[in-house]
Each structure stands twice: as structure tokens, then as C-alpha cells.
Amino acid sequence: MKLIIRNNSPTPIYQQIKNAITSQILSGELAEGEALPSIRQLAAEIQISVMTIKKAYDELEKEGYLQSRQGKGTFVAPKNMELIREQKQREIESYMQKIADIANTYSIDRQALEDLFHLFLKE
Amino acid sequence: MKLIIRNNSPTPIYQQIKNAITSQILSGELAEGEALPSIRQLAAEIQISVMTIKKAYDELEKEGYLQSRQGKGTFVAPKNMELIREQKQREIESYMQKIADIANTYSIDRQALEDLFHLFLKE
Amino acid sequence: MKLIIRNNSPTPIYQQIKNAITSQILSGELAEGEALPSIRQLAAEIQISVMTIKKAYDELEKEGYLQSRQGKGTFVAPKNMELIREQKQREIESYMQKIADIANTYSIDRQALEDLFHLFLKE
């Protein structure tokens, strides 16, 4: 597995690992069902603590990209991706509805709301 | 008034009462100026000592959530609007944070997100 | 905060912590907006590593129960709970639809499917 980690980057190492893996899954370089390097192996390969790799793998599993099986290894999850994205889309819409409701009820300024929104998006 | 008190809980009963009331005030279930049940009435209703209710009401008054008027009863303090706005502001921010997180994790297009946001706001 | 941790339990410590906190949130003992003990404080109190507490808090944050703010502390999230449960309900339904679709397409035995389902539920 090819991974370039920048120690001096402000992006946490586990996040860099997550980004690299998701981009490879989304581009098809990592096919569904394919095995990933074991956490220890990858840790040795890129000179990073096992726990850091584990954290990246754990989060990717919760997000639906990977699937771990004790004693067997970690694999690219079957392609739920469209399903997951649909769900996340709906989740976003319901949060927006909530925001709109609150803004209406408490007459919060729309311009302020938009500025806030841009702030969060640009992070 | 809806209150669920657990006798076997490690949380002191007066604290459970305080939690329930503040949560109802902040969520808007108890509107500002609204009358709370009298100490004796509530004590009878939930089978709790009058002293315990009084302690809860007293502390809530000290903290600015309630206001008791001699001979008239206890009311939700009117100056909560700022408190509530702050609370709602934080609520909106937490929703936006979630939207931003999801958008980052699943690489959702920012322009589409903004369009959606305008859609909900203009409703 | 009152927490009883069993070191000899098969349930991981971080899971025991999560269970205790969610049950207190759902029962109202922990009101929305209320501060939780800091990770270090709780770690000292129950004699557990800071990282273990952190893991429990982290997962509770991802699940929508808590909200952490750097430099300030960790708080019970505003009551999105009904919203989140609705979303999770829909998520479950879409997974079930997927299962039903696959089972239909590949004529997988329904009884085997049910047995499998019971197996996973009873874990």
C-alpha cells in the first residue's frame, strides 16, 4: 500500500490515512472485498504507531468503507456507498430542516446564518 | 408537569428535578412566564417531600431559571430569552458542524450543499 | 458522576462507560447541556486510563449523545435524540430492503435468513 504521511502537517496522521484510503476506494484502486494491509504491517511500513492506524481503520469501518474481521483482517466493504451517500444526504437535509425551524421560531437573521454556514464549510 | 423521578438513582432527587425543569425550559416545553406547579402540589403529585421540591426550586431561582412571587407561585423567569438564544445558537452550530463533517467524510459537493441550504432557508 | 466498572466483565470498559452515560442521558439524570466530568477527572475517579475514557466520549459524540469543545469540556448534546432515532430507523429499513433484494435475487432461503437474523440480534 502506497501512503505518504506528512508528520509536520496540521492534519492529524489518522486523518491523512483515512483520506488516502477513502480516495483509493472511491477511485477503484482498492476493489470491494480486497484486503488491506494488517494494522501492524502498515504501522511498520510507514513507521507509525499501531494505535494510530487502528484509529483510522476503526473510523473508516464506522463510516462504512471498511469491514474488520477478528483474526482474519480488514477488507474493503461491499459497495454500500450509494446507499450510504443517500442516507447521509437525507441526514444533511433533516439537519438543515432543524436549522431552518429554529431560525424561523427564534427569528434568527438569515445573513448571519449564511455567514456561519460558510464558516463551517470552509474549515 | 411531566417528571420521572428514580428513587434508586445515584443522582439526588432534587438534582433530578432541577435537570428535568431546566431541560424543559431550554427546549421550550416550559414557556417564559409560565407558572410551575406549587411546591405542595408537585410534592403530592410525585410523592416527594416538600423540602426536596423547595430545595430544587430555590436553586433554580438562584440560577436565574425561575422566579417565585410571594403568595402567587413560581414562574419561569422572563429574562431567559438570551439564555435560550444562546442555547439555540449553539444548537444550530452543532447541526452545521455535523453537516460539515458529513460533507467532508463523504466528499459531498459544497456548491450543492449551499444551494440546498438556500432552499431550506427560503421556505 | 457515579459509575460502576467491572474489570472482570467480558464487556469492554469503554462500552460499560458508554452504557452508563447513555442510560443516564435517556433517563434524564443527565440533562441536555449539562457538563460531564473531564476525561482526566473521570479517569482519576474510576482509576481508568485517560485514553479509555476518551474512546467512550469520542464514540458517544459520533453517536450524537455528547458534544466536546476543546478547552471547555464535554457536554450532553441538545436533544436531537428523536431526530437521530428516526434517521437510524430509516437506516435500518434501508439495510433490510437491501437484504430482501439480495435474498430475492439469489433465492436465498428465508428460514436460513431468519436464523441468521436471530443470531445477530442475540449477540
Next chain:
Amino acid sequence: MKLIIRNNSPTPIYQQIKNAITSQILSGELAEGEALPSIRQLAAEIQISVMTIKKAYDELEKEGYLQSRQGKGTFVAPKNMELIREQKQREIESYMQKIADIANTYSIDRQALEDLFHLFLKE
């Protein structure tokens, strides 16, 4: 045939081709017995050396995914049904695991879950 090849990717091109084809076979986009484009045709189509395509096809034949018949072309191997069933079985298990996880995390009633499951199965 839909193939996206990245020249600047760290994954060797023949591996990218293998990944794309296995993924399409396992997901059913390529049905058993279906003909694949000829080596020369595919090479021309995606602007890749004939040798590279041949290497990918050869390895996929060794792994049992494809079957080439002298003078006729290359086809998806017919005995994939078991492979696919295994894959689908694992897919179903992963969905069930997700359902069980959500149900545990958000304390969703098991009976309701079973009723829902029967509903979807009987459709």
C-alpha cells in the same frame, strides 16, 4: 466495458484492470458467461499496451474469474455462482451486523425489529 485507469496511480495498471473486472463480476454487472472485450480491442479502447491487458486477463483466468477459449475470446467463468453466493452471504451478514449495532446503540426494541424484518421478507 467501463474502465477508469489512472496512469499516475501507484497501483500497477494491470492490477487496476483486475480490480475493476473482479468488482464488476462480483457485483453482477458482468454476468457469468458474458464475453469480455478482446485483448486488442480493450487495449485500443483504453490506450493501454496489449501485454498489460493480457497479464490482467491471464491472472484472472488463473484465479478462476475468467475463461479464455482459443480463437473465441474471453468469458466470465460459469462456476462463479458459489463465489457470488459467498460474497452475497457476507454482504447480508454485514448488513445484519449494522442493524444489530444500531439497535444496540439506540436501544431499539427487538420485537419491533423482528416484525419489521418479517415485513420486508414477505414482500
Next chain:
DNA sequence: GTGGTCTAGACCACT
């Protein structure tokens, strides 16, 4: 061998 959990430190950034 694999992943799953846990520890006891450390340093950083924010307030």
C-alpha cells in the same frame, strides 16, 4: 497470524 482492548505516559492547541 489477525484484530480488540487497555495502559501510562507525552506534547500540542484552545480558553
Next chain:
DNA sequence: GTGGTCTAGACCACA
């Protein structure tokens, strides 16, 4: 003070 990240070990359970 708070949370956020990371390390270099350890032991367990599964296969």
C-alpha cells in the same frame, strides 16, 4: 484548566 493526538508497549480472543 480543557480536549486532541500520538507513542510503545502489553495481553486477550479469534482463526
